Amino acid sequence: MRLSQMLFVTLREDPAEAEIPSHKLLLRAGYIRRIGSGIYAYLPLMWRVLQKVSQIVREEMNAAGAQECLLPQLQPSELWKESGRWETYTKAEGIMFSLVDRQQRELGLGPTHEEVITTVAKDMIRSYRQLPINLYQIQTKFRDEIRPRFGLMRGREFIMKDAYSFNEDEASLQKSYEAMDQAYRNIISRCGLAFRAVEADSGAIGGSASQEFMILAEAGEDEVLYTEDGKYAANVEKAISLPAEVETSPFVTYEKRETPECNTIEKLCKFLQCSPTNIVKNVLYEAVYDNGKTVLVLVSIRGDQDVNEVKLNNELVKLATQYQASTLLALTVPDENAQKKWTKKPLPMGYISPSLEDDYIASGEYIEGKFLRIVDKTAVDLKNFVTGADEIGYHLVGVNWGKEFKLQPLIFDIRKAMIGDRSVHDTTQILASARGIEVGHIFQLGTKYSQAMGATFTDENGEEKPIVMGCYGVGVSRLAQAAVEQSYDKDGMIWPTAIAPYHVIVIVPNINDKNQMEVAENIYHELNKMGVETLLDDRDERAGVKFKDADLIGIPYRVVTGRSLKSGKVEVVARKTKESQEVEVTEVVNTLHSWVVEN
Ligand code: ATP
Numbered sequence: 001m002r003l004s005q006m007l008f009v010t011l012r013e014d015p016a017e018a019e020i021p022s023h024k025l026l027l028r029a030g031y032i033r034r035i036g037s038g039i040y041a042y043l044p045l046m047w048r049v050l051q052k053v054s055q056i057v058r059e060e061m062n063a064a065g066a067q068e069c070l071l072p073q074l075q076p077s078e079l080w081k082e083s084g085r086w087e088t089y090t091k092a093e094g095i096m097f098s099l100v101d102r103q104q105r106e107l108g109l110g111p112t113h114e115e116v117i118t119t120v121a122k123d124m125i126r127s128y129r130q131l132p133i134n135l136y137q138i139q140t141k142f143r144d145e146i147r148p149r150f151g152l153m154r155g156r157e158f159i160m161k162d163a164y165s166f167n168e169d170e171a172s173l174q175k176s177y178e179a180m181d182q183a184y185r186n187i188i189s190r191c192g193l194a195f196r197a198v199e200a201d202s203g204a205i206g207g208s209a210s211q212e213f214m215i216l217a218e219a220g221e222d223e224v225l226y227t228e229d230g231k232y233a234a235n236v237e238k239a240i241s242l243p244a245e246v247e248t249s250p251f252v253t254y255e256k257r258e259t260p261e262c263n264t265i266e267k268l269c270k271f272l273q274c275s276p277t278n279i280v281k282n283v284l285y286e287a288v289y290d291n292g293k294t295v296l297v298l299v300s301i302r303g304d305q306d307v308n309e310v311k312l313n314n315e316l317v318k319l320a321t322q323y324q325a326s327t328l329l330a331l332t333v334p335d336e337n338a339q340k341k342w343t344k345k346p347l348p349m350g351y352i353s354p355s356l357e358d359d360y361i362a363s364g365e366y367i368e369g370k371f372l373r374i375v376d377k378t379a380v381d382l383k384n385f386v387t388g389a390d391e392i393g394y395h396l397v398g399v400n401w402g403k404e405f406k407l408q409p410l411i412f413d414i415r416k417a418m419i420g421d422r423s424v425h426d427t428t429q430i431l432a433s434a435r436g437i438e439v440g441h442i443f444q445l446g447t448k449y450s451q452a453m454g455a456t457f458t459d460e461n462g463e464e465k466p467i468v469m470g471c472y473g474v475g476v477s478r479l480a481q482a483a484v485e486q487s488y489d490k491d492g493m494i495w496p497t498a499i500a501p502y503h504v505i506v507i508v509p510n511i512n513d514k515n516q517m518e519v520a521e522n523i524y525h526e527l528n529k530m531g532v533e534t535l536l537d538d539r540d541e542r543a544g545v546k547f548k549d550a551d552l553i554g555i556p557y558r559v560v561t562g563r564s565l566k567s568g569k570v571e572v573v574a575r576k577t578k579e580s581q582e583v584e585v586t587e588v589v590n591t592l593h594s595w596v597v598e599n
């Protein structure tokens with residue numbers, strides 16, 4: 001391709017709309033243009049990258065025995081009502097775009113395809129002889145994200161590869177899952193990226209394994225906790241660890257103490273001269289279930305620990321039936337307005353005890369009259385601890401479960417694992433933290449959808465059973481941008497050769513110089529003929545502008561038909577290292593070809 005004939009517009013300045021380096025660079029280099037919130041045009045250079053990533057994904061999926069198909073993006077609401085996700089997806093979470101057609105039928109734009117694929121399986125799979133099977137597609141997904149941001153990282157329209165396996169039992173699912181795990185590792189390595197596979201939260205379904213693939217980068221939205229020995233890595237949402245040791249409590253007798261202005265752990269520790277590990281803090285949450293019922297949740301946890309809201313959320317979903325609900329819609333720390341709305345009298349915030357009385361709670365149809373009291377494991381074994389006295393300005397010291405307070409029966413691990421914690425698998429290993437961009441997620445679904453939608457098969461013994469399913473997603477467009485986030489410098493992007501839009505850019509410093517132009521044209525044609533994808537910068541621009549643009553768009557190799565032509569040579573510069581060398585004109589095509597092939 002000749003730059004003179006391309007839609008090629010670069011910007012000198014960082015666009016104001018972008019926060020992170022990869023987003024700035026993709027905009028500046030003319031790879032993408034914003035059309036609306038979370039909506040982007042993939043311009044020619046970007047589209048080439050996306051096609052390359054897709055092709056690598058396709059090859060690895062095919063090699064793992066999956067079959068490509070293409071499912072509809074317009075999805076009838078009936079399917080989502082069958083699975084029970086229509087209301088949550090369109091209203092509660094609101095992640096699904098929905099519409100009504102001219103016949104008054106409700107439709108959704110696919111954010112994911114479990115419902116559609118399970119319908120296909122239900123129609124077409126009858127016998128164990130047809131299993132296992134794995135179907136995938138590479139397609140645009142639609143999600144009405146609350147906070148679309150960072151360009152392609154979190155778009156409202158984005159490209160995903162999604163695969164779904166159908167298996168006769170858990171053992172077979174395990175095999176399909178492992179095959180996908182390997183395929184994902186291959187995909188990301190072939191794209192030239194450094195990654196970490198981490199244990200992931202699998203929601204409240206429980207039991208089922210789930211793993212995320214994280215591209216390591218500072219701007220990542222996810223936090224990963226891992227150990228140096230490489231044996232443990234998990235998304236912080238899921239991570240477990242051993243909390244710091246408890247210091248011996250300085251309080252030996254039970255007492256009520258005046259603790260003025262001690263509404264934070266820090267102030268309280270300073271005032272009482274104790275360690276945060278001696279404190280049981282009681283944190284209030286507001287949980288809204290899908291039947292409209294609000295429950296006030298009181299979590300007792302050790303003072304030096306924080307609540308992991310994903311873990312708490314999962315436990316609350318499991319408790320839904322207790323409130324005649326099927327799932328949880330929202331979990332928040334109630335602000336002043338919410339507190340006013342749900343209580344009769346002001347709460348002693350900062351001084352709450354585990355036994356805060358239920359008569360604080362207002363009466364009403366939509367509010368549960370009792371606190372749901374949950375104790376984190378870290379709070380269970382504390383002796384002679386400090387906790388609130390349910391009275392502003394007062395705490396209790398020397399408190400023990402079973403004496404001053406009854407230990408509530410709901411005890412869960414809902415603490416947030418932290419950097420510096422000891423690992424569970426080996427206590428000499430300390431958790432370290434890194435930022436990651438989730439580019440893939442593999443998940444053992446089990447029979448959640450097949451059961452709800454009636455997708456069954458007949459097993460060897462003639463028995464009818466729900467099909468066991470797995471689902472596997474790669475964010476193709478997110479991965480492409482993550483590649484930039486992992487590899488750039490002050491001058492621009494540095495594409496890994498495997499997914500670069502072009503391999504080589506040939507720059508003609510002065511297009512009016514016949515010799516420069518002729519040699520460049522020749523190299524350009526020869527390289528393309530050999531399959532080395534090459535751009536020719538034949539624009540009527542200053543050489544400096546051309547060099548800057550070449551650096552910005554990040555093509556792995558640059559060839560310059562400049563001064564060295566006098567001695568029969570061209571200059572070749574590697575984008576990544578900026579190393580420059582002079583290569584014989586007669587050799588350059590073969591040299592570049594071998595470099596590109598080697599990569
Ligand atoms: P996230 O936690 O980032 O919102 P998710 O867990 O909802 O993602 P999945 O449903 O697991 O996402 O989708 C599979 C893959 O699709 C993700 O691993 C991610 O790479 C990609 N993806 C998800 N949402 C978006 C989005 N809004 N924009 C771009 N890629 C996305």
Ligand code: MG
Binds near residue numbers: 438
């Ligand atoms: Mg995910």
